[in-house]
Amino acid sequence: MTLSYMPGFGNDFETESLPGALPQGRNSPQQPAYGLYAEQFSGSPFTAPRGANERSWLYRIRPSVRHHGRFKATTAYPEWKSAPNIGDNELAIGQLRWNPTPMPNVETDFISGIRTMTTAGDIYTQVGMAAHVYAANVSMVDDHFFNADGELLVVPQEGGVRFVTEMGVIEVQPGEIAVLPRGLTFKVELIDGPVRGYICENYGAKFTLPDRGPIGANCLANPRDFKTPVAWFEEKEKPCRLVVKWCGSFHVTEIDHSPLDVVAWHGNYAPYKYDLSTYSPVGAILFDHPDPSIFTVLTAPSGEEGTANIDFVIFPPRWLVAEDTFRPPWYHRNIMSEFMGLIRGQYDAKEEGFVPGGISLHNMMLAHGPDASGFEKASKVDLKPVKLENTMAFMFETRFPQMLTRYAAETDTLQHDYVDCWAGLRKRFDGTVRGDWT
Known part of the structure; x- marks a missing residue:
């Protein structure tokens, strides 16, 4: 069973794997049922306004302090970069495009298969983001991970993944x-073979649903379509590893049990999923082409109203009906930086x-x-x-410049001739003839 989840709206949810594991009427009883430990998992400052305060109470076999043993620094993930990551390559600025990331030819799990394409902002002041690709061909079994630097928005493109x-x-x-919140411990299993996709690592304020403004009460992403998992736990007594990303560096600790031992939980800080086919797009029904903001699924706000730290935007199947209108996206320059991917079609x-x-x-x-050719x-x-x-298609859009990593600048998938796609846009102007589109 899954429950509807409203990201960023403060709603409280509860579930349990064993009857009576979830205490009623109190968060931290002196003696929780089944010999469990009560632990709060916070995603916001303690004194955040009620509507923005995010926390969940977990009732687990061991407290997390038993999962966080003596850490050692590791350099096992050299292609996962964090902002600021400036001067990492010599490639000049320009419009850029890449072919799909190849599947690995050696055993590679989800975390090891992450490659950073761009970074923006500053991880130390918790603003901005990083855009990654991932490609993996084996499941994580006894390895686990959590990211202290930001939440992860995962967009699969090929193959299904199971976040345990x-x-x-x-x-x-x-x-x-x-969406996997900051600090959540997990491992990733492959459902049906090798996988590939995209990740937006959000350093800033959590993703939430955008305000609809004049659109009103309906359309765009509806809260009822976001799903969060019921409690599941693993009582596994065997050697495991926990890898942590913290301020851009990686650390690992060895433990003698599984850290995935939450038997029950309640709260509003949790992982969730969303089916993009349930997005209800809006658009022009007479003429002109609205801004792409009408396709915003989730937004991570900044301190400036109307200026996002990140917008997650999709371009789904939809009807085009506008008359006397250039229907594709128009030519434009803007202050936002756009990282775009194609899931299918x-x-x-x-x-x-531009291929899937x-x-x-x-x-x-x-x-x-x-x-x-598209213009013609x-x-x-x-x-x-x-x-x-x-x-x-989708877009990770941010107010900040996205700085290219060395991997992105030097990978064989970079299309060095991308800018030539506009070479055929010839001069059409003739001041003596009006309306000549031959």
Whole structure:
């Protein structure tokens, strides 16, 4: 069973794996049932306003202090970078695009298969983000992980993954997303073979649902479609490892048991999943092309109203009906930096070269828009209602510049000829003829 979950709205949920494991009417009884330990898991300052205060009470076999033994620094994850990561490569600025990340040819689990593409902001002051890709071909068995630096928004592109967390199990397939809160201990199992996808590591305020404003009470992402796991626990007495990412560095400790031992929990700080097909898009029904903000699924706010630390935006199947309108995204320059991926199908502004598993990066104030063939097609097509089908693209958008990592600048998947997709945009101006689109 899963429960509906409302990210960032302060709702409280409860579940248990054994009857009576969850105490009623109090959080920290003197003697919890089954000999469990009560432990609070906080995702916000203690004095945050009630609506923004996030915490869960966990009732577990051992307290987490028994899972955090003597740590040793490790250099086992050299391609996972954190901001600030400046001057890591010599590649000049520009519009960039990559082919899909290849599957590994040696045994690689989820954490080992993470490669950072961009970083933004500052991990020490907890602002900004990092955009990663992952590719893995084996499950994590006795290794576990938690990230003290930020929450992880995971976007599978190929193959399903099972997040076995201390608060339950979440399975996600391509077309779904999962959000793992800062500090949550988990391991990752592969459901049906090798996997590949994208990760947004959010250093700042937690992801939440955006305000709908004039849209009103319905459409976009609806709270009832977010799901969180029921309690599940593992009483495993054998050697395990716990790897921790803390301020950009990695540390490992050896323990003699599984840390996934929460028997019951209640609260509002938890992992969750969302099926992107349940997103209800809105759009223009007469003319003109709204800003892509109408496709925002989740937002991580900054201290400035209306300016996001991160927006998670999708471009799902939808009807296009606007008349006398250039329907694909227009040519534009803006202050936001856009990391874009394609889960399946085609993207209407880039029908060639941008393939499922690929990536594009358009940093702040660097012009971009449809390629030459996309422009020609959209400029001359008969504007009948048409439905975009079998497509799902997304964007990690941030107010901060996204700094390229050395891995991203030097990987063989970088398309060095990407900028040529606009070479065919010829001069059309003729001051003596009005409306010539031949």
